[in-house]
Amino acid sequence: xxEIKNLHVKLEDExxxxxxxxxxxxxxxxxxxxxxxxxxxxxxxxxxLSGREGYEVTEGSVTFKGEDLLAMEASQRAAKxxxxxxxxxxxxxxxxxxxxxxxxxxxxxxxxxQKEMTxxxxxxxxxxxxxxxxxxxxxxxxxxxVGFSGGEKKRAEILQMAVLEPSLCVLDETDSGLxxxxxxxxxxxxxxLRSPDRAMIVITHYQRLLDYIVPDKxxxxxxxxxxxxxxxxLALELEANGYADFVxxxx
Amino acid sequence: xxSVVSQIPQIQxxxxxxxxxxxxxxxxxxxxxxxxxRRMITTAYGSQKVTAKDxxxxxxxxxxxxxxxxxxxxxxxxxxxxxxxxxxxxxxxxPSAALATDEIVALGSRLQATGVSLSLEGNADTPxxxxxxxxxxxxxxxxxxxxxxVADGSSATIVETFVGEGxxxxxxxxxxxxxxxxxxxxxxxxxxxxxxxxxxxAIVSLAANSVLREFTLTSGSALNRxxxxxxxxxxxxDAKVAGAYLLNGKQHADTRLVVDHAVPRCTSRELFKVVMDxxxxxxxxxxxxxxPDAQKTDGKQSxxxxxLSETAEFDAKPELEIYADDVVCGxxxxxxxxxxxxxxxxxxxxxxxxxxxxxxxxxxVGEAIETVEHEGIREALSNYAKGWLSRR
Numbered sequence: 015x016x017e018i019k020n021l022h023v024k025l026e027d028e029x030x031x032x033x034x035x036x037x038x039x040x041x042x043x044x045x046x047x048x049x050x051x052x053x054x055x056x057x058x059x060x061x062x063l064s065g066r067e068g069y070e071v072t073e074g075s076v077t078f079k080g081e082d083l084l085a086m087e088a089s090q091r092a093a094k095x096x097x098x099x100x101x102x103x104x105x106x107x108x109x110x111x112x113x114x115x116x117x118x119x120x121x122x123x124x125x126x127x128q129k130e131m132t133x134x135x136x137x138x139x140x141x142x143x144x145x146x147x148x149x150x151x152x153x154x155x156x157x158x159x160v161g162f163s164g165g166e167k168k169r170a171e172i173l174q175m176a177v178l179e180p181s182l183c184v185l186d187e188t189d190s191g192l193x194x195x196x197x198x199x200x201x202x203x204x205x206x207l208r209s210p211d212r213a214m215i216v217i218t219h220y221q222r223l224l225d226y227i228v229p230d231k232x233x234x235x236x237x238x239x240x241x242x243x244x245x246x247x248l249a250l251e252l253e254a255n256g257y258a259d260f261v262x263x264x265x
Numbered sequence: 266x267x268s269v270v271s272q273i274p275q276i277q278x279x280x281x282x283x284x285x286x287x288x289x290x291x292x293x294x295x296x297x298x299x300x301x302x303r304r305m306i307t308t309a310y311g312s313q314k315v316t317a318k319d320x321x322x323x324x325x326x327x328x329x330x331x332x333x334x335x336x337x338x339x340x341x342x343x344x345x346x347x348x349x350x351x352x353x354x355x356x357x358x359x360p361s362a363a364l365a366t367d368e369i370v371a372l373g374s375r376l377q378a379t380g381v382s383l384s385l386e387g388n389a390d391t392p393x394x395x396x397x398x399x400x401x402x403x404x405x406x407x408x409x410x411x412x413x414x415v416a417d418g419s420s421a422t423i424v425e426t427f428v429g430e431g432x433x434x435x436x437x438x439x440x441x442x443x444x445x446x447x448x449x450x451x452x453x454x455x456x457x458x459x460x461x462x463x464x465x466x467a468i469v470s471l472a473a474n475s476v477l478r479e480f481t482l483t484s485g486s487a488l489n490r491x492x493x494x495x496x497x498x499x500x501x502x503d504a505k506v507a508g509a510y511l512l513n514g515k516q517h518a519d520t521r522l523v524v525d526h527a528v529p530r531c532t533s534r535e536l537f538k539v540v541m542d543x544x545x546x547x548x549x550x551x552x553x554x555x556x557p558d559a560q561k562t563d564g565k566q567s568x569x570x571x572x573l574s575e576t577a578e579f580d581a582k583p584e585l586e587i588y589a590d591d592v593v594c595g596x597x598x599x600x601x602x603x604x605x606x607x608x609x610x611x612x613x614x615x616x617x618x619x620x621x622x623x624x625x626x627x628x629x630v631g632e633a634i635e636t637v638e639h640e641g642i643r644e645a646l647s648n649y650a651k652g653w654l655s656r657r
Binding site: 064066088091092093097103104107109117118119121125157158174 | 621
């Protein structure tokens with residue numbers, strides 16, 4: 015589904031490379047965890063995949079469902095099925111959450127040549143999913159993320175994911191700022207979306223999230239490259255020994 | 266023939282000034298420094314009356330954003346009251362020239378302004394729309410001046426709409442008196458012809474415990490200047506003055522508000538949202554005066570501009586003159602382009618660039634439109650803004 019080959023990325027206005035030859039292959043149905051210390055390039059990877067401006071790919075390729083992902087604009091990538099759950103979801107004053115979801119869903123459907131959802135269809139579609147995530151009608155009426163608590167913002171991200179039904183979910187530090195109860199709700203929401211034709215990349219600093227969202231593969235990202243790949247037990251090893259073993263030069 | 270050379274250096278009237286029969290304010294006057302009418306008005310406007318064709322009038326009446334709403338209409342065509350098309354019987358008068366308070370009022374008087382005189386009592390459910398239609402014809406100047414009084418304890422909604430075609434100049438003055446404990450909702454839409462000049466002044470007097478909710482949409486004309494004077498004459502009154510500009514091309518709009526807190530315990534709020542594209546120029550000048558006796562005054566103003574092009578320009582000039590010591594007053598002005606984080610967030614959810622932009626611009630203007638209480642009018646204003654965005 016996703017093939018990242020020898021990806022080199024830098025910021026447009028800086029010479030320093032952030033990703034230095036990252037290679038990763040993700041198949042449908044798989045959940046991959048990417049772990050690494052601060053500054054290893056985790057968030058950069060999520061932004062490059064989702065099409066944020068300001069990054070320059072100097073070498074390598076990203077292929078998604080056989081197409082060149084890097085050639086697509088952010089909204090096209092979303093319509094193709096890429097979804098980024100933000101580490102810090104953005105507040106958008108003046109745009110009601112419900113309206114935002116509807117515009118987004120129908121824009122994607124339109125881009126895929128599908129019929130737009132009618133208002134009643136859409137209401138049902140959202141309500142079912144919101145209930146599972148303890149998201150109230152009141153929250154849906156409020157402007158996107160405005161005045162939401164940290165936990166509410168993360169739940170709202172997962173709701174967007176559930177509503178838009180992407181085929182590749184990238185979760186960027188979804189566990190940050192969550193207490194254990196909120197983490198459980200979010201993880202349940204993510205697990206409910208696991209399916210044979212949907213892949214997930216879970217980016218996290220801590221092993222904690224992976225107790226709830228159990229990955230098929232764990233990768234250690236250090237200094238812009240994947241330095242080790244293993245099964246879910248690798249996360250436990252990291253938890254016990256820290257990243258020092260893999261951040262070679264520092265050790 | 267000999268020519269007389271004056272000893273005193275005199276400013277020669279421009280052709281436009283000669284045609285209007287009055288000198289126009291120039292940038293030498295601080296209040297007019299961004300809007301030099303002397304230099305900017307170059308057309309020699311005549312004063313001939315033009316007879317409108319029915320088809321033109323009908324088409325233009327439909328151009329009001331409120332044409333589908335159930336409102337009581339008072340119609341002015343080419344500056345003249347049209348009793349047949351109006352649904353409210355009104356007295357039409359020429360207000361006394363002694364009331365001239367600024368250059369716009371003076372020009373209106375010079376142009377023989379006429380207007381309706383409304384005394385409103387009780388609680389009217391249906392808003393009154395005074396709609397001003399200007400049909401295409403020779404370049405000409407025209408003027409209206411309306412007088413509206415809301416009696417003590419009464420409430421009313423007054424809408425002023427300006428639509429037109431061709432090249433013309435309109436001065437539009439409205440005197441609004443809000444009685445004790447009364448409430449007035451005043452909505453104005455300036456959707457004049459693209460070549461037109463619109464000069465307006467709202468002169469508002471607020472008695473004790475009265476409420477004013479005002480919203481002005483500025484979008485149509487090439488050149489727009491609107492003054493607003495708000496005087497609190499009794500304690501405990503509350504005025505919210507909001508506005509939005511939707512400007513493009515070389516449009517120029519300048520609003521100057523003066524809020525005079527002459528008595529204690531009054532509240533004033535000003536909120537202007539400015540959206541500009543192309544080479545448009547927007548100005549917001551807000552002056553708040555708090556007189557020595559006006560303790561417990563609460564006055565705030567803010568103006569925010571969203572610049573969609575590198576060549577659009579916004580100037581804000583807040584002025585606070587405070588002579589009382591127990592007051593809360595503040596002002597804020599911002600100007601910038603669309604927030605890149607907001608744009609990326611929307612695009613990352615599949616919303617294409619142009620749609621994401623429209624959504625954010627509508628939300629930006631929406632904050633000012635939201636202050637309009639009447640649901641139908643508020644929705645019509647939102648739809649107008651959406652229409653502007655899609656034509657942009």
